[in-house]
Amino acid sequence: xxxxxxxxxxxxxxxxxxxxxxxxxxxxxxxxxxxxxxxxxxxxxxxxxxxxxxxxxxxxxxxxxxxxxxxxxxxxxxxxxxxxxxxxxxxxxxxxxxxxxxxxxxxxxxxxxxxxxxxxxxxxxxxxxxxxxxxxxxxxxxxxxxxxxxxxxxxxxxxxxxxxxxxxxxxxxxxxxxxxxxxxxxxxxxxxxxxxxxxxxxxxxxxxxxxxxxxxxxxxxxxxxxxxxxxxxxxxxxxxxxxxxxxxxxxxxx
Numbered sequence: 034x035x036x037x038x039x040x041x042x043x044x045x046x047x048x049x050x051x052x053x054x055x056x057x058x059x060x061x062x063x064x065x066x067x068x069x070x071x072x073x074x075x076x077x078x079x080x081x082x083x084x085x086x087x088x089x090x091x092x093x094x095x096x097x098x099x100x101x102x103x104x105x106x107x108x109x110x111x112x113x114x115x116x117x118x119x120x121x122x123x124x125x126x127x128x129x130x131x132x133x134x135x136x137x138x139x140x141x142x143x144x145x146x147x148x149x150x151x152x153x154x155x156x157x158x159x160x161x162x163x164x165x166x167x168x169x170x171x172x173x174x175x176x177x178x179x180x181x182x183x184x185x186x187x188x189x190x191x192x193x194x195x196x197x198x199x200x201x202x203x204x205x206x207x208x209x210x211x212x213x214x215x216x217x218x219x220x221x222x223x224x225x226x227x228x229x230x231x232x233x234x235x236x237x238x239x240x241x242x243x244x245x246x247x248x249x250x251x252x253x254x255x256x257x258x259x260x261x262x263x264x265x266x267x268x269x270x271x272x273x274x275x276x277x278x279x280x281x282x283x284x285x286x287x
Contacts, residue, residue, distance in 0.1 A: 147221070150184075152177065152192065153213040154202040154265075161192055167240055174198035180266070181257065184214060186222045186285065189257055193266035203265040203281045204229075212283055214263060224263040224283035235275040242275055256282045 152159040161177040161184075162169060169178050170193065177194035184190045194200025206212070210226040232249040234242035244250040256262050263283045270277040 147215050147219055149215055149217050149219040151215045152265075153215075154199075155205060155210065157199050157202050159194065159199045159202075161194075170194055171240075184216060186214075186216075187261055189260050189262040189264065191257055191264045191266060196267045196269055200265070200267050203267050204269060204279050206265075206281050206283075211286065212263065212265070223286040225286050227262070227282045227284045229279060229281040231269060231277050231279050233275060233277050245275065253280070256280065261285055 148158070148160070150161055150163075152161055159177055160175070161179065163179050163183045165176075165178045170176060174195040175198045177192050177200050180191040180193050182190070184192070194203075196204070206226045206229065208226060212224050212226070214222045214224065216222070230249075230252060232253070233245040235245050236242050244253065256264055263285070265281045265283070267279050268276050269279045
């Protein structure tokens with residue numbers, strides 16, 4: 034309470050009056066009331082002498098100046114942190130790879146290796162040979178043979194095989210199906226299903242046969258001797274006098 038009294042003093046007259054009041058008081062009484070020792074009282078009296086109006090004003094100005102300087106210093110210390118944080122964030126965002134980048138650098142899938150002189154029918158690969166005839170396919174029912182010449186994309190070709198081998202897939206062809214033929218160099222030629230027909234045959238006594246009906250003979254001439262069709266032949270029915278062949282005809286796509 035004594036300290037508050039001294040701060041409020043605004044004139045030398047009041048300060049002197051207070052000093053006289055303090056010096057006339059009993060030391061023991063002051064200690065009992067305020068808890069201030071003799072040494073503390075002396076320091077307090079000295080402080081009161083220095084609290085002139087000019088000193089109070091100077092101290093106030095100095096305190097305010099120090100407070101402003103301290104606030105400026107704190108703001109300057111915080112300023113680099115506020116600038117640095119966004120810059121680091123921008124750097125992190127820049128180096129993060131995007132999904133597009135990952136897709137671009139992904140390795141391309143390896144191209145499927147194909148074997149020359151093969152057919153691909155409904156996912157099944159069938160090896161074919163040039164003119165190995167009836168004896169050739171009888172020896173191995175898993176292969177096929179050209180009939181009437183080698184495969185050529187510039188003209189119609191017939192490839193035949195047995196129905197108890199993979200060539201039976203030719204009987205399942207329907208609209209929209211595509212068959213691939215790979216030549217001797219492994220080059221692919223694609224053909225789209227066009228039509229198919231069952232044709233009765235009569236045994237010739239030599240392990241083969243001939244066409245029973247004239248109209249069917251003409252049909253075969255149209256698909257085998259003209260255009261650039263791919264014809265696939267499979268035997269489908271057998272009887273005492275003969276058998277039937279299924280001819281699937283496809284047109285080129287390229």
